[in-house]
Amino acid sequence: xxxxxxxxxxxxxxxxxxxxxxxxxxxxxxxxxxxxxxxxxxxxxxxxxxxxxxxxxxxxxxxxxxxxxxxxxxxxxxxxxxxxxxxxxxxxxxxxxxxxxxxxxxxxxxxxxxxxxxxxxxxxxxxxxxxxxxxxxxxxxxxxxxxxxxxxxxxxxxxxxxxxxxxxxxxxxxxxxxxxxxxxxxxxxxxxxxxxxxxxxxxxxxxxxxxxxxxxxxxxxxxxxxxxxxxxxxxxxxxxxxxxxxxxxxxxxxxxxxxxxxxxxxxxxxxxxxxxxxxxxxxxxxxxxxxxxxxxxxxxxxxxxxxxxxxxxxxxxxxxxxxxxxxxxxxxxxxxxxxxxxxxxxxxxxxxxxxxxxxxxxxxxxxxxxxxxxxxxxxxxxxxxxxxxxxxxxxxxxxxxxxxxxxxxxxxxxxxxxxxxxxxxxxxxxxxxxxxxxxxxxxxxxxxxxxxxxxxxxxxxxxxxxx
Numbered sequence: 001x002x003x004x005x006x007x008x009x010x011x012x013x014x015x016x017x018x019x020x021x022x023x024x025x026x027x028x029x030x031x032x033x034x035x036x037x038x039x040x041x042x043x044x045x046x047x048x049x050x051x052x053x054x055x056x057x058x059x060x061x062x063x064x065x066x067x068x069x070x071x072x073x074x075x076x077x078x079x080x081x082x083x084x085x086x087x088x089x090x091x092x093x094x095x096x097x098x099x100x101x102x103x104x105x106x107x108x109x110x111x112x113x114x115x116x117x118x119x120x121x122x123x124x125x126x127x128x129x130x131x132x133x134x135x136x137x138x139x140x141x142x143x144x145x146x147x148x149x150x151x152x153x154x155x156x157x158x159x160x161x162x163x164x165x166x167x168x169x170x171x172x173x174x175x176x177x178x179x180x181x182x183x184x185x186x187x188x189x190x191x192x193x194x195x196x197x198x199x200x201x202x203x204x205x206x207x208x209x210x211x212x213x214x215x216x217x218x219x220x221x222x223x224x225x226x227x228x229x230x231x232x233x234x235x236x237x238x239x240x241x242x243x244x245x246x247x248x249x250x251x252x253x254x255x256x257x258x259x260x261x262x263x264x265x266x267x268x269x270x271x272x273x274x275x276x277x278x279x280x281x282x283x284x285x286x287x288x289x290x291x292x293x294x295x296x297x298x299x300x301x302x303x304x305x306x307x308x309x310x311x312x313x314x315x316x317x318x319x320x321x322x323x324x325x326x327x328x329x330x331x332x333x334x335x336x337x338x339x340x341x342x343x344x345x346x347x348x349x350x351x352x353x354x355x356x357x358x359x360x361x362x363x364x365x366x367x368x369x370x371x372x373x374x375x376x377x378x379x380x381x382x383x384x385x386x387x388x389x390x391x392x393x394x395x396x397x398x399x400x401x402x403x404x405x406x407x408x409x410x411x412x413x414x415x416x417x418x419x420x421x422x423x424x425x426x427x428x429x430x431x432x433x434x435x436x437x438x439x440x441x442x443x444x445x446x447x448x449x450x451x452x453x454x455x456x457x458x459x460x461x462x463x464x465x466x467x
Contacts, residue, residue, distance in 0.1 A: 052175065053204060055197035062095045062190060062197070070136040071104040074144065075192040077118055083110040086174060087190035088145075089181075092197070096188070096207060097239070106144045107177060107189065115144050149176035175200045182221065182228050183235065184213045212241040218250035226258040230269050230295065233285050237278035248289065255291040266295065267366045274322045280309035297365030302334055308417040315413060325375035326410055328368075329383075332358050333414055336380050342387045348394070355380040375403070382407025383414060386428050399432055408432060 064072060067087065078085035085108050091101035108115065115132040116122045122134045122144075132144040149172025174189060178200040181187040185206050189198040197204070206213050212235055214221050214228070222229050229251045236243050258266070273279040284306045286292040293300055301309075308330050316322050339354045340346055346354075355377045363373045385398055386408065398404060412425045 053199040053202075055199065055204065057195040060096065060197050061098075062092070062195075064195070066095055067091075068104050068140075068142075070140060071106065071142055072192075074106055074119070074134055074142055078106070078108050078110060078115075078144075079192050081110075081118060083108050083114070084147075084174065085192050086198070087192070088177075088188075089186055092188040092190050093185045093203075093207070095190075096197070096204075104142065106142060107147055107174065108144060109147055109171070109174075110144075111146055111171065112144075115146075146171050147174055147177035148172055148180055150180060174198065179215060181215055182225070182231065184215055185235075185239075185241075187215060210239075210241050212236050212239070212243050212247070214247050214250075218247045219254060222250055222254045223257060226254070226261045227265055227269055229254065229258060229291060230266070230282070230286070233282045233289075233291075234269070234273055234276070234278060237281045237285070238276050251291060252289045255289060256294050258291060259294045263366045267368075270296075271322055271324060271327075274313060274316055274327060277313045277317050279313055279327075280306050283309065297362060299331065299362060301331060304417055305331065305334055308333070308414055311413045311417055315409070323406075325372055326379060326406070328359060328362065328372070328376040329379040329410060330413070332362070332376075333380060333383065333410075336383075340384060342384065345388070348381065348384075351384050352377070352381060378403055379407045379410050383411045386411045386424070389424070390427065390431060395431075404432060 071087070075085045075087065085106060087104060088107035089105045091104045094101040110118075112124050112130045112132045115134075116124055119132075119134050121136065122132050125131050125133050130146075134142045134144060136142070149170050178187040178189070181201075184201045184203040186203070187199075187201045188203045189200075190196075191198055201215050202213075212232060214232070232243060232247060232251065235241065270279070273282050283292060283301070286295060287301070309327075312327065312330055335358055336355060339358065340351045356373070358380075359373050359376055362368075363370075382398075382404060385392070385395075408425070408428055411428075414420070415422060415425055
């Protein structure tokens with residue numbers, strides 16, 4: 001299990017909050033001063049019963065030296081041209097926690113077309129949700145989004161088919177944009193105008209308390225975007241934050257809604273778990289909440305699989321590379337042993353078919369390429385060959401296969417998780433090393449002729465006729 005230790009936030013933050021100014025998210029005050037639950041997440045942010053908290057530069061630890069220089073160029077140019085320019089999202093959260101952000105996103109009140117006019121290296125992307133991508137060099141892309149808001153019901157167009165595009169492109173204020181975001185700790189803004197931290201939703205207090213809280217009613221927000229349930233578990237594991245009871249209950253109640261999410265997006269989120277080293281922990285918690293089975297197309301792992309995935313997390317952290325085919329093979333290796341026990345001495349062709357049948361439903365659910373399924377299947381076959389030991393037909397060709405070392409690494413991880421004999425892995429490691437050693441060409445004994453007389457050329461019919 002891998003967790004990230006975050007730095008404790010400065011104690012001076014506590015003085016920035018009072019009972020009157022602490023933002024309350026998901027609640028509304030009636031005329032008698034009583035609190036009632038928010039009916040919809042599409043609440044008017046200006047009606048929220050909280051004042052915005054602004055943390056001046058002297059009260060926080062974020063320095064411009066921690067921000068990418070190209071990101072600063074974009075922020076400064078927007079600001080110089082009269083637009084609001086904020087660093088937004090997870091980068092502000094990570095900087096406050098003493099972590100290195102993966103990337104930097106920018107929020108502004110400039111429309112995508114206005115951003116494009118300011119930057120020659122800007123490209124507008126997205127048909128429904130228009131964004132500005134500003135490119136620096138070949139690899140760096142800085143995403144600039146215009147502040148959005150939730151429209152009022154009477155603003156919606158008459159045609160329901162137009163609602164999706166309309167909802168995604170209603171520009172608003174920074175405060176309205178903050179209330180559209182998923183979690184309070186992801187709704188903090190860094191204002192380049194005065195280098196302050198702007199908090200509209202109580203995210204600073206949640207960072208101080210190491211708590212993950214959904215903005216608005218969790219049930220409504222999860223219905224809007226089911227992938228938020230998986231992201232809630234991911235952030236909790238990555239940051240070591242606690243999830244409040246209301247969020248956990250909402251995940252359990254709305255678990256089946258995850259089937260409405262796009263499979264490609266769910267697949268990418270699953271890979272993101274392993275990139276951050278929390279795949280085993282998050283999937284195990286998802287299973288306890290009833291989320292795992294609808295999330296992965298009916299897949300249900302056993303305890304040994306979670307132990308194997310934990311070892312796989314550590315392996316990926318060491319190599320710095322996430323192998324999706326190996327993840328697939330690890331997910332199904334327990335079922336593979338039940339269908340193809342080593343003591344049964346099944347023919348390789350039969351084992352090959354069984355491995356393919358196991359992987360096909362999962363690949364169809366996520367619409368994975370056949371090449372990826374082939375790699376996972378070959379790893380399962382490799383584990384079968386390793387488990388049955390040396391001395392079988394096709395061993396030499398198997399050892400020379402360039403994919404064999406990859407399968408052996410997976411077999412080593414499985415052997416550790418299942419309490420197998422480590423000597424078997426060592427034997428195959430030596431055999432693999434020997435099988436890749438170049439063989440010397442035999443030396444010809446002295447005195448033997450090494451060159452043959454050239455063969456005589458056959459004469460054509462015309463040449464034969466002339467003679």
